[in-house]
Amino acid sequence: MIENSSSEPKIVKPKVPNTERISLMTKPRLILRSVLAVLGLVTIYSLVTIDMAGLKLKDAFHSLGLNLNAMFLHPNVGQDSWSVLLRGLSTSIALTLLTTLLGAVIAFFIAVFSARNLSPTWVANTLKAVMAFIRSIPTIIWVLIYSAVMGLGANAAVVGLTFHSIAYLVKAYSESIEETPQATIEALKASGVRFWPIIFQAILPSIVPALLSWTFIRFEINFANAVAVGAAAGADDIGYYLFMASGFYFDFHEVGLIVYLLLGFAIILELISMRLRGHYLKSN
Amino acid sequence: MLKVNQLDKTYGQDKHSLKSVSFTAQPGEVTAIIGPSGAGKTTILRSVNQLIRDDGGQILLDDQDIRQANKAELRKIRHHIGMIFQNYNLISPLTALENVLHGRLGAKSTLAGMFGLYSTAEKTEALALLTEVGLKDYAYQRCDQLSGGQQQRVGIARALMQHPKMILCDEPIASLDPKSTKIVMDILRQLAREKQLIILINLHQIDIAMDYADHIVGINDGAIVFEGPTEQVNEAVLQKIYRQSADAKVKVAANES
Amino acid sequence: MKAKYSSPQQFFRQRRMRLTVVLVILLLIYFGSVLLVNFNTFSSLAQIPAGLVWLFKTFIPNQHTTTYLGPIFYQLWRTLIVSISSTICAALLSLIFAVLGAKTTSPNRVLQLTVRFGASLLRNIPVVAWAMILLFSFKQSDFTGFLALFFMTLGYLTRAFTETIEDLDTEKLHALQAVGANYFQCVFCGVLPEAASTMTSWVLYMIENNIRDATLVGILTGTGIGFLFNQYFKSIRYDAAGLIVLLIAALVIVLELTSTQIRRAIA
Ligand SMILES: Nc1ncnc2c1ncn2[C@@H]1O[C@H](COP(=O)(O)OP(=O)(O)OP(=O)(O)O)[C@@H](O)[C@H]1O
Ligand SMILES: [Mg+2]
Numbered sequence: 007m008i009e010n011s012s013s014e015p016k017i018v019k020p021k022v023p024n025t026e027r028i029s030l031m032t033k034p035r036l037i038l039r040s041v042l043a044v045l046g047l048v049t050i051y052s053l054v055t056i057d058m059a060g061l062k063l064k065d066a067f068h069s070l071g072l073n074l075n076a077m078f079l080h081p082n083v084g085q086d087s088w089s090v091l092l093r094g095l096s097t098s099i100a101l102t103l104l105t106t107l108l109g110a111v112i113a114f115f116i117a118v119f120s121a122r123n124l125s126p127t128w129v130a131n132t133l134k135a136v137m138a139f140i141r142s143i144p145t146i147i148w149v150l151i152y153s154a155v156m157g158l159g160a161n162a163a164v165v166g167l168t169f170h171s172i173a174y175l176v177k178a179y180s181e182s183i184e185e186t187p188q189a190t191i192e193a194l195k196a197s198g199v200r201f202w203p204i205i206f207q208a209i210l211p212s213i214v215p216a217l218l219s220w221t222f223i224r225f226e227i228n229f230a231n232a233v234a235v236g237a238a239a240g241a242d243d244i245g246y247y248l249f250m251a252s253g254f255y256f257d258f259h260e261v262g263l264i265v266y267l268l269l270g271f272a273i274i275l276e277l278i279s280m281r282l283r284g285h286y287l288k289s290n
Numbered sequence: 291m292l293k294v295n296q297l298d299k300t301y302g303q304d305k306h307s308l309k310s311v312s313f314t315a316q317p318g319e320v321t322a323i324i325g326p327s328g329a330g331k332t333t334i335l336r337s338v339n340q341l342i343r344d345d346g347g348q349i350l351l352d353d354q355d356i357r358q359a360n361k362a363e364l365r366k367i368r369h370h371i372g373m374i375f376q377n378y379n380l381i382s383p384l385t386a387l388e389n390v391l392h393g394r395l396g397a398k399s400t401l402a403g404m405f406g407l408y409s410t411a412e413k414t415e416a417l418a419l420l421t422e423v424g425l426k427d428y429a430y431q432r433c434d435q436l437s438g439g440q441q442q443r444v445g446i447a448r449a450l451m452q453h454p455k456m457i458l459c460d461e462p463i464a465s466l467d468p469k470s471t472k473i474v475m476d477i478l479r480q481l482a483r484e485k486q487l488i489i490l491i492n493l494h495q496i497d498i499a500m501d502y503a504d505h506i507v508g509i510n511d512g513a514i515v516f517e518g519p520t521e522q523v524n525e526a527v528l529q530k531i532y533r534q535s536a537d538a539k540v541k542v543a544a545n546e547s
Numbered sequence: 548m549k550a551k552y553s554s555p556q557q558f559f560r561q562r563r564m565r566l567t568v569v570l571v572i573l574l575l576i577y578f579g580s581v582l583l584v585n586f587n588t589f590s591s592l593a594q595i596p597a598g599l600v601w602l603f604k605t606f607i608p609n610q611h612t613t614t615y616l617g618p619i620f621y622q623l624w625r626t627l628i629v630s631i632s633s634t635i636c637a638a639l640l641s642l643i644f645a646v647l648g649a650k651t652t653s654p655n656r657v658l659q660l661t662v663r664f665g666a667s668l669l670r671n672i673p674v675v676a677w678a679m680i681l682l683f684s685f686k687q688s689d690f691t692g693f694l695a696l697f698f699m700t701l702g703y704l705t706r707a708f709t710e711t712i713e714d715l716d717t718e719k720l721h722a723l724q725a726v727g728a729n730y731f732q733c734v735f736c737g738v739l740p741e742a743a744s745t746m747t748s749w750v751l752y753m754i755e756n757n758i759r760d761a762t763l764v765g766i767l768t769g770t771g772i773g774f775l776f777n778q779y780f781k782s783i784r785y786d787a788a789g790l791i792v793l794l795i796a797a798l799v800i801v802l803e804l805t806s807t808q809i810r811r812a813i814a
Contacts, residue, residue, distance in 0.1 A: 066684045069683070097583060196368060252682070
């Protein structure tokens with residue numbers, strides 16, 4: 007449309023744009039607009055009927071402003087000590103590392119069987135459906151469910167977090183596997199190579215960058231989840247102190263400090279992921 | 291010696307792609323299969339190592355019928371049949387050397403294959419083969435950094451690493467320029483002569499086939515219409531191989547309208 | 548290029564060394580983490596099947612469960628529309644930020660950096676922190692959940708939209724500028740229509756994601772479906788809790804399928 011209108015002299019505006027607009031309402035556009043319209047209507051309905059619990063918005067935002075001020079401009083360790091908070095943070099990081107590594111290894115093997123180009127269709131589809139089901143249930147619910155089985159604590163947290171990671175990574179990994187060209191796999195099959203050697207010698211090397219990048223994305227998600235698990239299921243990590251500081255002691259100075267710690271770690275993660283990506287772009 | 295007897299293949303219900311195909315290919319010779327697009331060249335080649343399961347006939351490699359082999363036997367037979375593709379089909383992030391060594395994977399146990407455990411002798415041999423195809427200096431280069439002609443030569447070295455009795459080539463030069471074409475074809479002919487390999491090769495370029503092949507198999511619409519030494523190929527034979535069947539003409543017309 | 552290695556053996560030795568180093572580092576990280584969080588790998592993994600069995604035994608809704616259907620459906624519906632509205636509100640704002648912040652359309656560099664920094668800040672504050680910060684001022688209301696999801700989504704979508712705009716073909720933009728279109732004409736006729744379908748995909752993805760996060764926010768702030776789940780779960784009404792889990796799963800899956808269809812249709 008851009009090229010057309012630019013090649014047209016400006017004076018003949020009246021009729022041309024009209025006919026163009028009609029031809030522009032193609033089916034995809036129509037669907038796009040209807041989807042956006044529906045979402046917009048739902049939004050308006052939701053905002054009109056939302057439960058404010060008798061809130062006075064002005065007061066609430068005023069208090070939020072005060073809290074943000076306390077958090078970001080005057081952070082301190084509050085009830086806990088630096089060592090406690092740092093230990094909490096390192097527990098969260100350890101939880102993240104553990105669940106990501108465990109999830110990645112297990113997910114890879116499941117992904118091999120859920121890739122359509124490697125496994126019988128019915129096996130692949132069944133596995134994919136199971137994973138979609140696990141994925142659709144929020145991580146925190148898995149953690150709570152496992153804490154009911156295994157008792158509250160680190161074990162339940164790890165298992166619950168890993169569970170969701172696996173389901174997420176299986177989807178990502180198996181899609182990466184499916185993207186490797188069938189022909190290269192066939193070339194090795196044609197020389198009599200067995201199944202697992204093909205996986206490890208041909209497919210794995212081709213998809214390492216994709217796997218790394220997905221695993222890293224999951225690592226970030228797992229960190230957020232680890233903090234959440236501390237807050238909602240009482241694992242002894244930074245999330246727990248965050249929950250206590252804001253929900254019990256109402257100490258926003260400490261909340262501020264914890265948020266700064268989390269931000270600091272997030273920034274380090276972002277830098278590492280940029281370096282990793284840069285490294286792979288260079289070697290490609 | 292490769293002897294194909296009355297091979298039949300039907301895709302789906304009624305797509306009769308190979309009609310009782312029979313021909314032979316001798317060690318030490320380059321045998322070229324030529325014919326129009328869609329005639330069934332690829333289908334023949336892929337039936338020979340059973341990447342495609344055909345419907346009936348015999349494929350005798352040194353008097354062993356490949357079609358009768360069970361899964362384990364088939365793997366063993368395939369290990370001694372090299373295959374070269376139009377698009378090379380190398381593992382692109384790996385080095386040329388590693389791709390050549392993949393030719394030995396078929397001979398290894400699952401575990402040794404998984405971890406890519408190669409003996410010193412195998413590694414030395416791989417380098418020697420790369421040297422043989424003129425790629426000594428590129429051994430440690432990633433394959434996606436090589437030119438098409440170089441990649442095809444890596445593909446040949448990989449096939450040789452299998453210690454093959456036979457090499458199947460499906461349009462190995464279709465993506466190459468004339469210079470690389472000559473290099474690749476020279477190598478293939480030399481291999482046939484020196485190592486007494488059976489070289490079976492699908493070609494679109496008649497001139498190349500005439501230059502390099504010792505034996506020509508002409509196929510049209512799934513049926514062999516000519517088989518004989520290259521000297522016997524003349525204008526009339528080519529006419530016969532490349533003629534469009536009345537059937538095909540109707541189909542083409544129907545497709546175009 | 549000349550060969551960098553004197554022999555294949557040396558090449559493979561170096562390869563193996565690198566692989567070994569990576570594996571050793573990963574193992575160290577693993578066991579370090581195991582020690583730190585006090586995790587028992589084998590006994591825990593061994594309990595996974597038992598956990599699933601337990602789940603399928605106790606989390607099965609029964610006849611009695613139907614009495615809970617009313618509140619569950621109501622909260623599910625609220626969760627759905629709050630997820631949608633927080634995403635849409637955030638998307639509208641993100642759109643403005645993204646146009647101001649994307650390299651190709653940004654009016655000036657300071658604005659560009661500010662938008663990037665702000666988005667990164669919003670995104671990297673965990674949703675838990677949002678929920679807890681907002682809870683104090685906005686109390687136990689749906690609005691708290693709405694705001695928590697809103698801020699986090701704002702961070703994500705601003706980044707996603709910025710990247711979408713930057714990925715667009717700059718040629719077209721230049722062509723428009725060459726014809727003499729002004730800034731707003733450029734943005735509204737050149738950028739937004741091109742980016743609309745990718746952006747809508749992102750919006751759909753965030754809605755899905757927000758439903759899952761809404762559960763967490765609900766547990767933390769005592770609202771919505773999360774609160775209901777927590778309540779049933781803690782009072783050992785597992786049949787009702789199980790029903791909630793099933794319904795959330797169904798909702799997310801239906802949404803996922805719908806958005807896949809929509810994505811395909813608008814691509
Ligand atoms: N997987 C398949 N399913 C159905 N029909 C097929 C399939 N593969 C090939 N065919 C048909 O079998 C016939 C022979 O195909 P084949 O690929 O062997 O031809 P070819 O001689 O290699 O052609 P080209 O020179 O274009 O590569 C063609 O008519 C083709 O349409
Ligand atoms: Mg072919």
